Amino acid sequence: MSIAKTYIERPDYLKRLAPFMGKPVIKVLVGQRRVGKSFLLYQIMDTLKKEGVPEERIVYINKELHDFEEIRNERDLIAYVDRRCRRGKSLRYVLIDEIQDVAEFEKALKSLLASGGTDIYCTGSNARMLSGELSTGLGGRYVEMVVHALSYPEFLRFHRLESSAKSLEAYIRLGGLPFLIHLPLEEPTVYDYLRNIYGAILFKDVIRRHNIRNPAFLERLVLFLADNTGSLVSAKKISDFLKSQKIKISPNVVLDYLSFLAQAFFVHQVRRSDISGKKIFEIGEKFYFEDLGLRHALVGFRQTDIQKIIENLVFMHMKIAGFDVTVGKTNGGEIDFICKRRDEKIYVQTAYLLTDQKTRDREFGSLLNIKDQYPKFVVSMDPMAGGDIQGVRHLPLIDFLQKAW
Numbered sequence: 422m423s424i425a426k427t428y429i430e431r432p433d434y435l436k437r438l439a440p441f442m443g444k445p446v447i448k449v450l451v452g453q454r455r456v457g458k459s460f461l462l463y464q465i466m467d468t469l470k471k472e473g474v475p476e477e478r479i480v481y482i483n484k485e486l487h488d489f490e491e492i493r494n495e496r497d498l499i500a501y502v503d504r505r506c507r508r509g510k511s512l513r514y515v516l517i518d519e520i521q522d523v524a525e526f527e528k529a530l531k532s533l534l535a536s537g538g539t540d541i542y543c544t545g546s547n548a549r550m551l552s553g554e555l556s557t558g559l560g561g562r563y564v565e566m567v568v569h570a571l572s573y574p575e576f577l578r579f580h581r582l583e584s585s586a587k588s589l590e591a592y593i594r595l596g597g598l599p600f601l602i603h604l605p606l607e608e609p610t611v612y613d614y615l616r617n618i619y620g621a622i623l624f625k626d627v628i629r630r631h632n633i634r635n636p637a638f639l640e641r642l643v644l645f646l647a648d649n650t651g652s653l654v655s656a657k658k659i660s661d662f663l664k665s666q667k668i669k670i671s672p673n674v675v676l677d678y679l680s681f682l683a684q685a686f687f688v689h690q691v692r693r694s695d696i697s698g699k700k701i702f703e704i705g706e707k708f709y710f711e712d713l714g715l716r717h718a719l720v721g722f723r724q725t726d727i728q729k730i731i732e733n734l735v736f737m738h739m740k741i742a743g744f745d746v747t748v749g750k751t752n753g754g755e756i757d758f759i760c761k762r763r764d765e766k767i768y769v770q771t772a773y774l775l776t777d778q779k780t781r782d783r784e785f786g787s788l789l790n791i792k793d794q795y796p797k798f799v800v801s802m803d804p805m806a807g808g809d810i811q812g813v814r815h816l817p818l819i820d821f822l823q824k825a826w
Contacts, residue, residue: 426460426463428460428463428464429578429579429599429602430464431457431460431461431464431575434450434461434464434566434568435461435464435465435468437566438465438566441564442465442468442469442540443512443540444540445534445537445540445562446562446563446564447530447534447541447542447543447555447559447562447563447564448541448542448543448563448564448566449542449543449544449545449555449563449564449565449566450462450542450543450544450545450566450568451544451545451546451547451548451552451565451566451567451568451686452544452546452567452568452569452686452711453546453570453622453685453686453687453711453712454546454618454621454622454625454626454685455598455599455600455618455621456568456569456570456598456599456686456711456712457568457570457571457599458518458544458546458568459483459518459544460599461544461568462481462516462518462542462544465516465542466479466481466514466516469514474512474514477506478506478509478511478512478513478514479506479513479514479516480501480502480505480506480513480514480515480516481516481518482498482501482515482516482517482518483517483518483519484517484518484519484520484522484523485518485519485522489501492523493523493524494523494524494525495523495524495525495526495527495528495529495532496529497523498517498523498526498529499529499532499533502515502533502539508536508537508538508539509538512538512539512540513538513539513540514539514540514542515533515539515540515541515542516541516542516543517541517542517543517544518543518544519544519545519546520543520544520545521545521546521547521630526543526554527554527555527557527559530543530555530559530563531559534559534562544568546622546625546626546685546686547626547630547684547685548683548684548685548686549680549684552565567686567740569711569737569740569741570596570597570598570599570711570712570737571597571598571599572597572737572738572741572822573589573592573597573734573738573819573822573823574822574823575597576588576591576592576597579599579601579602580601580602580606584819584823586819589818589819589822591606593713593722593730593734594608594713594714594717594722595608595611595714595717596615596712596713596714596715596716596717597712597714598615598618598712598714598715600614601614601714608717608722611714611718612714612717612718615712615714615715615717615718616718616719618715619715619718619719622685622687623636623639623640623643623687626684626685626687627639627678627681627682627685627687630681630685631677631681633678633681635670638666638668638670638678639678641666641668642675642678642679642682643682643687643719644719644720645662646679646682646688646708646710647710647716647719647720648720649708650708650709650710650716650726650729650730650732650733651707651708651709651728651729651732651733652707652729653693653705653706653707654679654705654706654707654708655705656672656676659672659675659676660672662675663675679708683708686711687710687711687715688708688709688710688711689708689709689710689711689736689737689740690706690707690708691706691707691708691709691736691746691747691748692706692747692748693705693706693707693747693748693749693750693755694747694748694749694750694759695749695750695751696749696750696751696756696759696791701747706748707748709732709733709736709737710733711737713730713733713734716733727773727802728771728772728773731771731772731773731800731801731802731818732757732771734818734822735757735758735769735771735800735818735821735822736758738821738822738824739758739760739767739769739826742762742825742826743762743826744760744761744762744765744767744826745760745761745762746758746759746760746761747759747761749768751787751790751791754787755787756768756769756770756787756788756791757769757770757771758770758771762826765795765826766793766795767795767796767797767798767826768788768791768795768796768797768798769797769798769799769800770784770785770787770788770797770798770799770800771799771800771801772784772799772800772801773801773802774801774802774803775799775801775803775806775815784799784801785799785810785813785815788813789810789811789813796814797812797813797814798813798814798815798816798821799813799814799815799816800816800817800818800821801815801817801818802817802818803815803817804817806820
């Protein structure tokens, strides 16, 4: 079958993969469904061809296509690869899309890697399954890269837009799933598409994967997260939610459901740490959506949620940049985000509008109380944002989302 595809390149991901290409480690691309993992495989294949790899040395498998239905388990996978391209003096390249749909796939990958002569790339939509089963079977012989929905700069490039208040509003309301380039940027059309994606994520990556017995409650839980985006979720809050729904499910089961949604990359679970980032607090965490368009498709875009939405945008911007992000806890309250990447650290506080001095004092004061010299930002939608107070910079959201770290 032909695997020629047209796509818009995402060079940042390929740049991060480049040091591992051709090396005896398995390259694993993980992320929520429909964020563009398949098209990164096409980009990798085209890169290999440009470097002189013959097409017959490249094996592509997509488990979402009927063409590959015969590949059900690890024996089928190895047999198919060997049939399509036998080992030789030159490397063969195997690229497998949605590998979690192959039973005991880790045994096949271990065998292919151990026998040598095969460079392996695969994608998956479940964090726990891939990292757990690969680490068990392969130790340190794989690298994992999370693929995200489009950042704001990518959204502009994909849709051929200039940065403006109107473009930012479209990104905020509709989200960053790459397929939107094929649709008019109008809420009814986009939200119809996104609700179908939401259904596929819930059924394939959560309900079927984890044998969920109460899918109706799972959907109510998603709506709960949409209403509580960026709010601390605790056992008490969960218990209150269960009472309000007149549902008898233990908080522990609810916590399991939350972790399943996070494993599917539908939401991100963010823990709290002390200001040094060394101590993690076990009680209370926040949840943010991988793609705000999916959230809005379920509950609508509500202006009253704008503070939550800004937090979600800033959180995802830092995640896409490769930072580990926690919620900062101080004696006097909280810092929205502590972002760490290797020896870098950045503090970020978010607000909708700094309308009065009391609000300014609150948002800047939390950061001014931190005495280290790491960069500190207050991000808001104030049209005249700018400047700094004692080293704490005030940036408009539209500028922060275009900042390269």
